[in-house]
Amino acid sequence: MSYLQEVDLGGAFPPFASFQEHFGVVPNLFRAQSSLPRILQGEAEIIDAVLFKNWSLSRTQKEYILLAVGVAYRATYCVALHYQVLRSLGVPDHQLDQIVINHSKAAVSTPDAALLDFAIKLAMYAPWLSGDDIDALRNHGFNDESILEAILVTGLATFLCTLSTGLGPWPDFEPRACLASNDMSPPETGYVGGTGGPYLRTVERSPESFPPFAIFLERFGFIPNLFRAQTLRPDVLEAEVKLFGNVLGPKDFLSHVQKECILLVASGANLNTYCVADHCEMLRAMGVSMEESDQIVLDHHEADLSKETKALLDFVLKLAVRRSSIGNEDIANLRAHGFTEEHILETVAVTALNNFLNTLQMGLGTTPDVKPRHVYGLKDALVSLAEERPQERAQIDPDASLVARVKAGDLDAFEELVTRHSRRVHRTLVGIVGNVPEAQDAFQETFLKAFRHIGSFQGRSTFSTWLLTIASNTGLQCLRERKPLESFDDDHETEDEFHPRLVRAWANNPEQLYSEAERREIVERAVTMLPAKYRVVLVLRDIEQLSTGEAAVALNLGIPTLKSRLLRARLMLREALAPHFATSAKRMSL
């Protein structure tokens, strides 16, 4: 379960088989991307080269980096995954818990502690990274191969964290609370800006004998310094080329200009002077003037872009700035702008790829390929960090303190939540499944699921909306099991336009024709008779009063589909109620 719809690719799909072998599971993060297998194939190559292949660092050291960066980014999903992998590698829980709480006090070797300091500085405060940080690693016995590998793994960590933030997969393992990043503050001195290198040794490679360089030369007209700086790892460069090709190459969903705009805006958000300069150059080659690129990076709302592309870039900015979290409503907003599952997945993948590249570039300190029109300075970095601070949610959740108590193990607090929300959940479920006995089973299941997964509830919506999403999914599952009697998933709105048949006026105060109990019975009977796919929408919108966006998220529907079903449901219900409430209707016996 994630923000996007999944496709069954089967366990034999090679990337999944590889993940199964090396993670012990096919992580939901990758299942969430199943609508575009080419992206998964590119990701599998880079993960294999950077993480699974034995080179200089051990798998345990790499997983430490992935865990520590996940904690720093508050990426609950990634923390749960890497915690479990480290467990399976034999690292005891108490040591892992220490890394999660405060890595500097964890019982790891001095070189490993230095490695984690370096990775976290690169992930969180890359513009402050300098040659001194590289030398510190050398003093702990790391050679250039292992430092390059540390930079690559840190880049991979930012890639995975960005994917997980953008896709919202359900954790594969029990989530861990991440508190450490609260205490981190930027270094007071030593701002470098990301172009103070190159820091590492390289090997001369020519485009004639090294295919990745031939591809760069063909695509960009030059070989970017960022890739020249990684020549100690030709296998990784090959995997990067494959990943770029699979993510950036096709234009069947997002256009090439849209993808470059994403890379430009996200690099700007990361204050990456080098990458902004290169993407301005790429856009120029695609016919976008330098002035227009400057406008896009400065404020894309003022640029000459469609309103859809502006909405897309709003999403990218939120996702790229590492501590901002994406919620269901952000995905619903993209759908409302006409973007499909594949567009959204590509957007998340391009942004994740950007964060990978930005991290590598600052870790390697490569100098610009073209003269930058923008050089981001210390002032930009401090402003950006201030904006990035986790902000109090504007939406106040009346259940927040109870949820916190449940997370701390307080069962009485959970009982209070069940009592508080039992009526809403019950109404939703009876409305969706259409009968009380089945609804009561689903009711119990809803609260059990909520209890089991409350660790992953991050407050992106209110607890109440989160709970109703679980209830809706549980209710829909009941309906699916009942197929073909009732079909919810039939997405083809093939029926002819619905034409209201009864056009006699209604009484002025129709509700006064019946007692409260009678009205309720009339409505319940009529709602229950609606076809399931219309009924569920009506229940969430008109009975539970969810907003259009909330209901779309809860039912995993696009907003246009939700709206069309809601109108149809209301019109059908109107026909069903007309005999009771139209002016000529005699008071009907029930």
Place this chain on the structure above:
Amino acid sequence: MITCSEFMAEFGNYLDNEVPTKVRQQLEDHVAQCRTCQVICDSTRKTVKIVTDSGSFDLPDAAAKPIVDRIMAKIRTEI
């Protein structure tokens, strides 16, 4: 003047107050002239109100406590 089909195409957004002022004016001009759409609009609004106010599918108070107890008993045995 818009047609009945055009009215129906925007009707859902109109019910939810999600149309720009200009479109709203066009819809209201149509309703003022078209008796059928006027009836459909009025009765659909009343339908939504009746459904929203009906208290449908509410859990009776007496039934709530045993259900909550059952769930909590199950959770307590699980952990």
